Amino acid sequence: MMIxxxxxxxxxxxxxxxxxxxxxxxxxxxxxxxxxxxxSEEYQRTALEGKVAAIRGAWSWIACGVIIVGERGGxxxxxxxxxxVAAASSRADIQTLPCIVFQTADVATxxxxxxxxxxxxxxxxxxxxxxxSLAAQDExxxxxxxxxERMQVVPTNSTSGIRALKALGWAxxxxxxxxxxxxxxxxxxxxLCFDCPMHERLLEGFWHLVTHMSADTFxxxxxxxxxxxxHARLLDxxxxxxxxxxxxxxxxxxxxxxxEMNKGLHHKIVLDLETVD
Numbered sequence: 001m002m003i004x005x006x007x008x009x010x011x012x013x014x015x016x017x018x019x020x021x022x023x024x025x026x027x028x029x030x031x032x033x034x035x036x037x038x039x040s041e042e043y044q045r046t047a048l049e050g051k052v053a054a055i056r057g058a059w060s061w062i063a064c065g066v067i068i069v070g071e072r073g074g075x076x077x078x079x080x081x082x083x084x085v086a087a088a089s090s091r092a093d094i095q096t097l098p099c100i101v102f103q104t105a106d107v108a109t110x111x112x113x114x115x116x117x118x119x120x121x122x123x124x125x126x127x128x129x130x131x132x133s134l135a136a137q138d139e140x141x142x143x144x145x146x147x148x149e150r151m152q153v154v155p156t157n158s159t160s161g162i163r164a165l166k167a168l169g170w171a172x173x174x175x176x177x178x179x180x181x182x183x184x185x186x187x188x189x190x191x192l193c194f195d196c197p198m199h200e201r202l203l204e205g206f207w208h209l210v211t212h213m214s215a216d217t218f219x220x221x222x223x224x225x226x227x228x229x230x231h232a233r234l235l236d237x238x239x240x241x242x243x244x245x246x247x248x249x250x251x252x253x254x255x256x257x258x259x260e261m262n263k264g265l266h267h268k269i270v271l272d273l274e275t276v277d
Contacts (some may be wrong), residue, residue: 078103213270
């Protein structure tokens with residue numbers, strides 16, 4: 001006799017046993033006119049023209065599948081599928097698109113849907129994820145963004161630009177772990193990168209220094225010495241340390257930074273706190 005896929009011999013369903021949940025209500029399949037579909041810049045990634053052109057030039061209904069849409073305030077907001085919608089908008093032979101429409105209460109609900117849809121199925125950039133987390137009112141993202149604004153740090157996908165920060169995954173992780181250390185680490189890097197982008201190796205290296213020495217030692221000895229040496233030499237020293245040890249990591253990058261700062265010093269700067277990594 002066959003036993004149900006979701007029920008054990010004791011009649012307790014897997015749903016109850018493993019406490020599976022349903023996060024939202026099922027959507028409804030509708031065919032919507034392409035012109036009623038709106039894009040929210042608060043959480044959507046920047047559309048790639050090359051991707052839109054490729055879809056537009058060789059339209060496939062199978063590849064299109066369905067557009068995930070949130071119905072809010074009388075409007076229809078694209079949660080997933082903006083490239084397909086943009087491509088269809090340029091084709092006179094396509095007027096309606098198949099959509100799964102969900103009732104959404106606010107932008108935050110849609111942003112969480114965007115994160116869930118994209119994180120589980122395809123990669124999104126750190127900037128896309130950060131912007132969506134902001135729109136979803138994630139508390140850590142809101143805090144980190146406030147720090148960025150105060151220190152004139154620019155979240156970006158680019159590796160160029162003044163105080164440009166691409167390592168947003170690093171920022172979210174460290175901001176979650178220790179906000180004071182995060183701010184002090186970001187501050188010294190912002191001071192060093194007055195004319196260049198930030199680099200994750202220096203961020204990680206200074207994080208190790210911040211968390212392994214007293215605030216007094218860091219502010220009175222490390223900060224002025226780092227400013228005197230400059231971003232380029234410190235990054236080069238972190239890179240050399242990684243090459244020497246044939247690996248990366250906060251401690252390795254910190255060793256390189258500290259080695260550069262201690263050159264020519266009679267009284268060396270040393271770690272003075274025992275902290276578990």
